[in-house]
Amino acid sequence: MKNFLDYLQDNNKTFKESSFNSIDSLILAYLSYFHFPNTLTRLKDLDISKTTKVEKNREFIKRVVTSNRYKDIESCFYVEDTNDLIEKQFSAVTFLLPNNTMYISFRGTDSTLTGWKEDFNMAFMLPVPAQKEALNYVEKVTKLIPRKFYIGGHSKGGNLAVYAGCNLSNNLSTRIIKIYSHDGPGFIKEFLTTSNYQNIKDKIEKIVPSSSIIGMLLYTNENYKIIESSARGILEHDPFSWLINENNFIILKKLSDGTVFTNKVINDFLSSLSKKEREIFIDSLFTVLKSTNLTTLDEISKNFIVKLPNILIAIYKLDDVNKKYIIKTIKALIKSCLTNLSLLIHGD
Structure with missing residues (x-):
């Protein structure tokens, strides 16, 4: 089955010959995980020799x-800002398309504890620092470049795209063509009832794999598209596993039963806690993780046994x-899990 690597190889048409689509958005969203020069650079001129060790x-x-x-797309306004003190992990880049539009791309979560702590903070805080930064970034870029534009991102980048798009001033938001959230988490319930969100939600396209976990966290009102993946479970979050047919993702009718169950457990669990309880639990969890003196989840995973005493x-x-x-939070999670498991088994 084909993925976006095959799309890059097979689709050599320009944007004038074949219009911008959801796969183009995913490709430009994924590009935000790479480092770019601070100067205006055509993609074909990028030095890719030291881009990554991942094949x-x-x-x-x-x-x-x-x-x-893609080769004549230009990158500009690349920023990267991680601040442990205020728990912010943010990066963005803007792509100028040959058809006189632009795509503002937000990076998703990296493996740092700071990045993941900010993600968890979304369960009780709005906006988190990266969301504020995303809005400021879009305002700055769109004032400097008067083009119509797309906003998008993968994972947390998708959440940032939606937040920024919803909170732009009217004179800027009218230039939005579409907002793409590629398996990006949702928001706390209150955000979905705001006029800012309601006014822009029809421009949002959210895409999730059938066993999505990240993309179904918190709450979402968008009419999301469910797509097929070659992976299973949490590994479906990897865009390389998303399957395509020519210029479209392969669309499925429903989420997997496991995803529906997991999503219900997590959201019922969060609803049973006050914002203060969520905050205290999350702060305590990351205090414990930071005691390892390691800075990424990858490092903690690899050294867990060694760091267990810490x-x-x-x-x-x-x-x-x-x-x-x-203790209260763990009890609430167990209760939510058992309640929803009973509903799944008995259908009551």
Whole structure:
């Protein structure tokens, strides 16, 4: 089955010959995970020799810069800003398309604890620092370049795209062609009832794989498209696994039963906690993770056994209030899981 690597190889038509589509958006969204020069640069002129050690990424960027469809796209306004103090992980880049439109691309979560902590903070905080930064970025770019534009991103980048698009001033938002969220998490419930969101939601296209976990976190009102993936479970979050047929993703009718169950468990669990309880639990969880003195989840995963004593000591040192909230939160999660499991089994 084909994915966006095959699309890059097979589709050599220019944007004048074949209009912009959802796969183009995914490709430009995924490009945000790479580093770009600060100067205006055509994609075909990028130095890709040190881009990444990951083979599939090397093949991806190689096909992008040699593609007749993408090679003349220009990148500009690349920014990258991670701030541990305010728990912000943000990166964006703008692509100027040959058809006189532009695509503003937001990077998703990296593997740093700071990036993941900010993601978890979305369960009780709006806006988080990256959302504020995304709005400021779009305002700045769209004032400097008076083109119609797309906004998009993969994972957290999709969430940032939706937040920024919803909160732009009217004179700028009228230039939005479409907002793409590629398996991006949702928002706390209150955001979905705001006039800002309601006024722009028809321009949002959300795409999730059938076993989506990340993209179904929190709440979403968009009429999302469910697509087929060659992977399973959490691995479906990888865009390389998303299957296509010519210029379209392969569309499915419904989410997997496991995803519906998991989504219900998580959202019922979050609804049972106050914002303060969510905040205390998340802060305590990351206090424990930071006790390892490691900075990424990858490092923690690889060194978990070695760092387990640090983790246990950190849990022991938590004050009684935090321990109380952690126990309450775990009980709420177990209760939600058992309740929804019963509904799944008995259909009541």
